[in-house]
Amino acid sequence: MRLSTFTAAAAALAATATYGASSACSPDTFTPPSILGVEFIGITANEEHSFTRVSLPPGTLDGATYTVDFCNITATYTHRGWNDTINVNVWLPLKGWNERLWALGGGGYSSSFGSLYLTQAVGKGYVAIATDSGHSASLQTAESLDWALSSPGNLDLELVEDWGYRAFGELATIGKNITEDFYAQLPTYSYFSGCSGGGRQAMMIAQRFPADYDGILAVAPAVNIQKFLPAAYWAQQVMGDHGVYPSPCEVDAFTAEAVSACDGLDGLVDGIVSTPSLCNFTAHSVVGKEFTCNGTTCRLSPAGATVVQAVWTGPSSPSGDISSPGLSLDASLTTTYILTTCLSNGTCSASNSDLVSSWIGTFVAKDPSFTLSGTTDEEFFDYLRISQRDFASSFAAADDDFSAFRKAGGRLLSWQGLADETIPKVNSEYYDKVLHVDPQVQDYYRFFEAPGVGHCEGGAGPLPNGAFDQLIAWVENSTVPEVLHAGSGNSSRPLCPYPSVQTFTGHTLSGGPSFKCMPASIGL
Numbered sequence: 235m236r237l238s239t240f241t242a243a244a245a246a247l248a249a250t251a252t253y254g255a256s257s258a259c260s261p262d263t264f265t266p267p268s269i270l271g272v273e274f275i276g277i278t279a280n281e282e283h284s285f286t287r288v289s290l291p292p293g294t295l296d297g298a299t300y301t302v303d304f305c306n307i308t309a310t311y312t313h314r315g316w317n318d319t320i321n322v323n324v325w326l327p328l329k330g331w332n333e334r335l336w337a338l339g340g341g342g343y344s345s346s347f348g349s350l351y352l353t354q355a356v357g358k359g360y361v362a363i364a365t366d367s368g369h370s371a372s373l374q375t376a377e378s379l380d381w382a383l384s385s386p387g388n389l390d391l392e393l394v395e396d397w398g399y400r401a402f403g404e405l406a407t408i409g410k411n412i413t414e415d416f417y418a419q420l421p422t423y424s425y426f427s428g429c430s431g432g433g434r435q436a437m438m439i440a441q442r443f444p445a446d447y448d449g450i451l452a453v454a455p456a457v458n459i460q461k462f463l464p465a466a467y468w469a470q471q472v473m474g475d476h477g478v479y480p481s482p483c484e485v486d487a488f489t490a491e492a493v494s495a496c497d498g499l500d501g502l503v504d505g506i507v508s509t510p511s512l513c514n515f516t517a518h519s520v521v522g523k524e525f526t527c528n529g530t531t532c533r534l535s536p537a538g539a540t541v542v543q544a545v546w547t548g549p550s551s552p553s554g555d556i557s558s559p560g561l562s563l564d565a566s567l568t569t570t571y572i573l574t575t576c577l578s579n580g581t582c583s584a585s586n587s588d589l590v591s592s593w594i595g596t597f598v599a600k601d602p603s604f605t606l607s608g609t610t611d612e613e614f615f616d617y618l619r620i621s622q623r624d625f626a627s628s629f630a631a632a633d634d635d636f637s638a639f640r641k642a643g644g645r646l647l648s649w650q651g652l653a654d655e656t657i658p659k660v661n662s663e664y665y666d667k668v669l670h671v672d673p674q675v676q677d678y679y680r681f682f683e684a685p686g687v688g689h690c691e692g693g694a695g696p697l698p699n700g701a702f703d704q705l706i707a708w709v710e711n712s713t714v715p716e717v718l719h720a721g722s723g724n725s726s727r728p729l730c731p732y733p734s735v736q737t738f739t740g741h742t743l744s745g746g747p748s749f750k751c752m753p754a755s756i757g758l
Contacts, residue, residue, distance in 0.1 A: 258416055259305035259326075266309065267411040269404055275310045275319065281328065282306045289353035292339060293429035293453030293649075293690050296699045300357035303328040307412055313400075316392040318368040320401050324412045325352050325362040332359035335409055335421035337447065339428020339435040340364075341690075342376030342589055345397060361421060363409035367401035368393045376431075377588040379596040387600050398628035399438050406446035423709060427702055429453035429690040430656065433648070437631035440646050440679075444639035449709040451702050452648040454657055454690050457632040460625040462658055464598070464618055465558030466590045467606060468549040469571045471614050472541055474607070479574045479582040480538035483527030485567050487534060488542045491520045492563035502738040502747055505694045506686035509735060510562040510652055510659065517543040545571045548658065551615040556622070559658040566655040566688065597625060634667040636679055646679040647705045649698060649718060649729065651687030665732055682718045682729045685736055696722035698729055717751060 257263075259281045266274040283303045290297035307324040323346070338351040346364035350373055355362035364371075369381035382397075384390040406424065414420045426447045428436045433455030440450050456462070473479050496513035497503050507513060517539035524531055545567055548560035561571065573585035595604035598617045609617075639646065650661045665681040686695020698704075698718040707713035717728035730736050730751035737752045 264307070264412055264415045267407050269407055271313050272311050272404060273314050275312060277310065278308045280306050285353070287349045287353040289350055291354060291702055292351060292427050292432050294699045295691050295697060298354070300353045302353060302356045304356050305416065309408055309412065313392065318392045318396055320368045320396060321366045322405060322408045323352065323364050324409050325356045326413065326416050327356050327359060327361065330359050331361065331417060333422040334360050335363065335413055335424040336360040337363045337405055337409060337426040339426065339432025340371060340376070341429060341431040343379055343431070344371045344373070344376040345401065346371045347373050361409065361413050363405060365401045365405045368396040377592070379592045382596050383600060383602060386602060389600060395628055399442055402435055402439055403443045406443070423448045425449045425705070427451035431456055434459055434631045440636065440639045440644065441631060441633040444644060445642040447644065449645045449705045451705050452646065454650045454654055455631065455648060455661060456657055457664055458630055458660060460621050460629045462558050462660065463590060463593045464621045465549050466571055467594065469541060469545045470584055470606065471609060471611065472544040473584055475611065476537060476540060478537035478541065479584055480535065480541055480572070481527060481574060481576045481582050482568045483525065484532065484534060484538045485542060485572050487525035488517050488520070488538065489564065489567060491523065496563060500738050504747070507562070507564040507652070508685040510564065513563050515563055517546070541572060542567065556615050556618050559660055561655065562652055562659055564653045564686065569655040597621060632664055634671045636668065636672065636675060640678050644678065645705065645708045647701055647715060649682040649684055649701060651684045651689065651693055651695065653686050653693045653695065654689045656689040662732055676731060680715060681732045683732055684720060684729050696720035696727055
């Protein structure tokens, strides 16, 4: 079904359709927008009633079961002259639309997560939209790069560009057009949110397509994915160099020692390292200390310390021309970076992270059968150079000039957990560059750090589950987010706008800890 099939009765129906009317949820209701280089292939439309899923917003643990009624639209298109097929999902509430649109990002190598994110948005009254950017998009495919090669030795350059940025520059136009056809009005406000890879999408949209959304929430954004993701293989490289593979128990024990040493630097012992930059702990300082693994008493080893310290320090080439920062000392190292499996006799070997190893095999070597086993340090740093050289233009979301976004009137909130186990603590360094370009950037773009919080969620620290609501208040009511409100269990504390820091000021009359935001130079 080509472009002409959309237009047969669109004008008449668009004028008379009222949201929630069954007749409006039909392919004939929708007229595709005119986008340079885009050819629409087809559209499907069907009503979904009592659709029930567990769903949550990106970057939260605020999950719940939602039952929703909506018009389920899938618009399919290609780029003229390209061999790609992109699907955009638009879920339109059949009742109770709040006149807002919410675009949801994905994570890893997946551009969206389907019902996991879309359902809750519809349940809250939003039109929910997402794109697959031309390849299978789901939580289950987030670590797969099967789509990125057209053949061994050849990248599928169209899909690479679609995933990198292009499909996201078309998403808002399509979503808003379908919304207007269905409800006979455009959304009053439009938003985008995502975490990790979805956070990269969010930042990239603010930089490349600054007028598409009124508000953007970027959680743990992978702004330089082409740098840190291949660099995450460094721990595996060091283990191979030394022929040593520490057990997960030992790695976790080093992390526990680091937390114990640095927890109280902020004046409060609470299991949270609030200021990792002040923590000068080294793994070798606790070599020989006892730890327990599956009921057996062991000692922290020099070889284990070498591997753990390598992750904390990050890789740096002998020439100094290529490097990547390490993880914070309180981040879990056995999730992505140091992966080993052990036999009952205590012998351990390296495990594999598809998210990490497939990057070099696919984007750098362009060989689906490529293995990193036996890679020399020189080769490893060559891989990092190639990744940065070849993919920064398509994948990076680290432009420090937000002048177009400012002129468009947008608002951008971003936060990252300081105990992030996947993305190094690089977003504060990036924000420093943005501040240098525009010292008034906090008028429209604010970045927050979340002590003790892991990648997108989890960890010992309190999570800002309500960040999206604070973004809405900033956009619609000019309520500036002076802090992000974060809570965990019965405790809560403010997350501070960078570069100020969360500072413990004592205990309240009820016995709970009290915090305030202070300049980093005097905060501790």
